[in-house]
Amino acid sequence: MCGIVGFVGKKQASSILVEGLSKLEYRGYDSAGVAIIDNDHINVVKCKGRLKNLENKLSEHPLKGILGIGHTRWATHGKPSDLNAHPHNSQDGTISVVHNGIIENYVQLREWLTSKGYKFVSETDTEVIPQLIEYFYKGDIVEAVMRAISKIKGSYAVGVICSKEPGKLVAVRKDSPLIVGLGKDEYYIASDIPAVLNHTRDIYLLNDNEFVVITKDGVKLLSEDKKEIKKDVYHVTWSANAAEKGGFDHFMMKEIHEQPKAIKDTMTSRIMPGKPITLDDIKITKEQIKNIDKIYIVACGTAYHAGIVGKYVIEKLVRMPVEVDIASEFRYRNPIIDERTLMIIISQSGETADTLAALREAKAHGARVIAVTNVAGSTVSREADDVLYTWAGPEIAVASTKAYTTQLITMYMIALFFAQNRNTLSQEEIEAIKNDMLTLPEKAKQMLEQKEVLQKFASRIYMHKEMFFLGRGIDYAVAMEGSLKVKEVSYIHSEAYAGGELKHGTIALIEDGTVVIALATQTSLYQKMISNIREVTTRGARVLGFTVEGNIDMEKAVDSVLYVPKVNDILLPVLTVIPLQLLAYYIAVQKGCDVDKPRNLAKSVTVE
Incomplete structure (x- = not known):
């Protein structure tokens, strides 16, 4: 949900922020806004509704400046409105914040800050963040952000700018996605890769509790105990054109028509006639597969429906008991999990909060986790024991189509892989299903x-x-x-x-x-x-x-x-x-x- 974009460079920030936000519209939102530093002052423009409303407002009141943050909001606390839209400022107007996620202890923080004389103007949980940062600010914005974050409970990706340190952008993530784009003499933060892809293909994928400090001179990554982190650069290989409509009236129709290719891509090198099923870098051994006595498939929405198909297929081909759970219900029912349990997590984005919580619950009880996701480098892919990517390519329409069909393909591949290792099907039976699978792209056409x-x-x-x-x-x-x-x-x-x-x-x-x-x-x-x-x-x-x-x-x-x-x-x-x-x-x-x-x-x- 929501979208964050930030920019530090030599160009005017306004157009870059709006362009980045437009690439994140697929995430769903009900308001949008930007905050840009100009002459040591933070200027904010934000409004309810579609991004076009923000663009119209910016054309009437253009903002100058080469450092800024932007946001598309999907309401959780407070109705959609101009006032509740992000960015949110501190009481003295020197700090501006964009935030994705939910602050679980915001009521307590708000009451405490109110007792210290702070006044709030919105209904959001987010507004406690800039107020808290202002309270802790003693001349070092990085230190103030770290101290404020230490008081916050919940999920968040946060971008912060401060007019007293106008050349610096600070960001941090926990349970909400955030990436850093590395351009030539310009740098970005964003909730997802498409927001920066027109400007750079080199990015850092932030892990939980990692801070980033960006200036015109470069990017510094810090742990929560202020130690500098060295991280490999992730190079994006897919084309920016993959996120455009390509002549179709809507992304949804384009993505429906991309399914034959997506199905083929997901099977490529994994399903080949006469050869064993290979599932990339999945390291689960034959002995470990034989020792599994129960499988959970956990997901939300469309991915949950793919999991139900997976249950039918795995039970039929592998003869193992499978439970399919809605992720938002799973961990609250005290599920029976141990070291002989396998969990298959399905999430298109790899960032679905409920699914991620279920993954962590399973691992805490000793289960092995296989993640099925479309996004390389996503949180789910990094935290699971094994990951199987659905090579569907970017899916922009909110309603999932090609992600679902490629998730089905992964369910069949996992079932055949397990049947192959547990000898529940003959080689002839496995080959017959594989051969039929290889006809699916043409039949999808x-x-x-x-x-x-x-x-x-x-x-x-x-x-x-x-x-x-x-x-x-x-x-x-x-x-x-x-x-x-x-x-x-x-x-x-x-x-x-x-x-x-x-x-x-x-x-x-x-x-x-x-x-x-x-x-x-x-x-x-x-x-x-x-x-x-x-x-x-x-x-x-x-x-x-x-x-x-x-x-x-x-x-x-x-x-x-x-x-x-x-x-x-x-x-x-x-x-x-x-x-x-x-x-x-x-x-x-x-x-x-x-x-x-x-x-x-x-x-x-x-x-x-």
Whole structure:
């Protein structure tokens, strides 16, 4: 959530800060602002709403200066407003702060600072930070920031400037992402790499409790005990163009169309005919795999749905018990974890706060952790025992598409890797699944060619206020993701149900004209799903059915049907979800919704 950008250099900071913030819009926000030092004075411009509002305000009141900080805010404490927008200043106006995260003890700090005579003007937790820094400031801004941070509990990435030391930018992170960009005679801080990619490809990835001090002369990294840190430079290899729309109307549509390549890239060098599955630098041994007696898959949102597919696949192919948990619930239920437990963490950004907390809980109890993430150098990737990257490339739209399908691919690869090491499948069975997997990129392209059916169905039902998704077995997992996509981008109330649960209450909601999306791709459950479809059509539901090529009798049971190419049943979620993503997209476009930046949502949820 939120986005931080900071700049120190020789150029005017204003345009660079706004450009950087524009590259972070995908993170979700409801206000934006910048603070720039000019002639030993901090000038702040901030406002509620889209970044365009800030740009308009800056065109009316331009700011000069070569050092500054910027922020896009997603409200946690205090409603979206000009006053609650970041940056926030200290009472005397000499210190300005941007902050991502949540200060858990801000109420106590605010009360204590109030008793010292400090007055607060916003409803935010963030405002305690500049006030606290001002309280501790005795001529050294770095010392003051360190002392203030030592009093703060919670998660944070913080950028600080001080008019009394106008050539210096100080930053620190804990549990919220922050990177440092290293340009030629200019330096940056940012919440994510795209914000600086037009200016530099060389960055430092900050770890928790690391401070950075930036001046025109360079960058100094410090530990919380003030010792200087030496860190390797991370060089970004992907193109800045990867974060542009490339001729599509929306990032979401571009990223849906990038799935065949992303699927192929995620399998490249890992899945090869006639060769064992190789999972990069995963160091878990055959003996360790055999000693595992329980697997947890822990994630949030779309990644959680990928985990549910993973449960089906691992239990089927490896014959090991798997639990799938919502990360925000996991550590609060006192889960049973020991050294024979394996946790698979799934997070597109690698910075999801709840997922990261679950990872740390598992490691504290001796479990081994495998991280599945799209972002190299992310916190999750650094803290897990092993990491498997989904080579999806940058995903800008808030609603995840290609990240999900590549997460599914990693679930299949982990399942086959474990089956290979535990001898639960013959080599012939493993090879057959691998060969089918290698056909998925081409078959995903075929799914993208079926837009006409989806557009027509979307045009007929986009004004409906609710929808239902039905499926059985692994289709139910995909139905959950399809339903989430509709909710996210079109704001239609949508629910997914297991087909067999219809008669246990849900069917009471079916009436004439109710929209139902029915998935019937699994061979062993096909006839049961046809029966479920008839149960809703006889009550007047309008049904779009999904099934595998050859099941032409589906046409007699539904209003419209979309066929999926034949492939091993367990791999069908990769193909089935693509038209569901397209359907959600077309409904949202018909309704005039902001497809790439749905209301109230953020791409990277870095607070609990």
